[in-house]
Amino acid sequence: MLMNLLEFVVSEYDSLAALVIFLIVVVVTLFKWEYRLPISIIGSSILLMLNLLNYDDLLRYMNFNIVIFLLGMMVIVGYLEENNYFTYLISKIIKYMHGSGYRLFIIMMFLSAFFSALVDQVTAILFLSALSFELSSLYETDPYPLLIAILFSIIVGGTATVIGDPVSLIIAFQGNLTMTDFLHWAAPITLLTLGVLIIYIILIFRRHVRGLTKSMESKDLVSVKSVLMSNQARNVGFSTTILILVLILIMLHGYIASFLNNYLGFSLDSNTTLMLAPLIISGIVLSKDVELGRRIIIHRVDWDTLLFFVFFFIIVGSLDKTGILLVFRDIIIGYSGESIFKxxxxxxxxxGLLSIFVANIMTVATLAPVIKLLYLKGLYVFPIWWAMLFSSVYMGISTPIGTTASLVLLGLLDKRRVERIPLHTWMKIGLPIAFISTIFALLILFLWFF
Structure with a gap:
């Protein structure tokens, strides 16, 4: 089957050119993450110059629904961050963590997973890593164990909802999956996996956790809360309202689309309704304070990542346009014999294998259209979407380059001029739990679907 792909690529100039450009972009992004946007722009430009894609193709493959959804969420989360809303939430529960290293680790891991599912893993790691450094400094302990615990929990927690992880979002749009689908099928597995992760982390870092408990005994709760409340929260009521509202709209977007279509004569699909939910709320947020809105747009929206998605989706689209994705589809069918289990x-x-070596978002952005082609061929692919979600995200824990959250954390460590976690240390901790979590999730999916 692989020979069929090779023969097809060699015999078709367009396919060969598209594949070479795609591989160059992937390799450069893998080894030089900071150059991901320039190389994706150059790759897209070459595809246009070679006439492998035209203007209509650009609009078709850009996946603006995903990009606009992310833009809206970044604006909303940026507003919450500008008003110190997340610090406010933490200050309300710090009293439950103080006094026990075990309690602090367990609550922080649950909190990390919750924030990841609630807003997204990038926002969660930006906020909670800063909190981790503050707590570690306050209790005078090594920050790395808590950082790793928080990061892994954020990665796992992101699989619970559509908005928790860019991978979830791509799968939701490509597979036409709703927030209800995620809460029904993904969230229970996420919660169970988080329990396994907490046990694993506590066992791995038990000596550190015991030392943290001893350090806590010398600190009083008032001094800890004063550090957290040094930046006073603002507009708490409005922030809570918009957060709850956008979550309700996202959770019910499928039902909202059906209602608008059946009773009001609209013709919206569920993906469009999902995209509109954060977009409308972000418009309200920006209009509340125009000057603050300008700061949010400039400083809180991750334009590098959004534009990278646009151009990388275009490059993946060239694989579809030149027929390579169809060959991949036929290879999967050939090896599986159209058996859904295989x-x-x-x-x-x-x-799972690719996500160890390549950022899982790139893996899923490339392979999700292939699964969609299997669906268009009439095959039952519903369980396959979930297999892709959990294997790509959980195996991405193995290495520092496997997930978006990991890459963001590396950048934060560089900004703080803090030494990175050595690769062998990361893999020693990450690889076992990556395998355990992936097998655990796939086993549950197997029991459900087969």
């Missing part, structure tokens, strides 16, 4: 295992293996 397809389930094959997709899980491929996405």
């Amino acid at each position: 397809m389930f295992l094959l997709v899980a293996f491929i996405t």
Whole structure:
């Protein structure tokens, strides 16, 4: 089957050019993450110059629904951050963590997973890593164990909802999955996996946790709260309202689309309704304080990442335009014999393996259109979407480059001029739990679907 792909690529100039450009972009992004945007722009430009894509193709493959959804969420989360809303929430529960290292780790891990599912993993790691450094400094302990615990919990927690992880978002749009689908099928597995992760982390860092408890005994709760409340929260009521409102709209977007179409004569699909939810709320947020809104747009929106998604989606689109994705589809069918179970295992293996070496968002952005082609061929792919989600995200824990949150954390460590976690240390901790979590999640999916 692989020979069929090679023969097809060699015989078709357009396919060969598209594949070479795609591989160059992936390799440069893998080894030089900071150059991801320039190389994706150059790659897209070359595709246009070679006439492999035209203007209509750009609009078709940009996946603006995903990008606009992310833009809206970044504006909303940026507003909450500008008003110190997340610090306010933490200050309300710090009393439950103080006094026990075990309690602090367990609550912080649950909190990390919750924030990741609630807003997104990038925002969660930006906020909670800063909090981790503050707590570690306050209690005079090594920050790395808590950082790792928080990061892994954020990665796991992001699989619970559509908005928790860019991978979840891509799968939701490509597979036409709703927030209700995620809460029904993904959230229970996420919660169970988080329990496994907490036990694993506590066992790995038990000596550090015991030392943290001793350090806490020398600190009083008032001094800890004063550090957290040094930046006073503002507009708490409005912030709570918009957060709850956008979550309700996202959770009910499928039902809202059906209501608008059936009773008011609209013709909206659920993906459009999902995109509109944060977009409308972000417009309200920006209009509340124009000057603050300008700061949010400039400083809180991650334009590098958004534009990278646009141009990388275009490059993946060239693989579709030149027929390479169809060949991948036929390879999967050939190896699985149209057996859904074999397809389930094959997709899980491929996405999991690639996500160790390549950022999982790139893996899923490339392979999700292939699964969609299987669906368009009439195959039942519902379990395969979940296999792709859990294998790509959980195996991404293995290395520092496997997930978006990991890459963001590396950048934060560089900004703070803090030494990075050595690769062998990361893999020693990450690889076992990555395998355990992935197998655990796939086993539950197997029991549900097969």
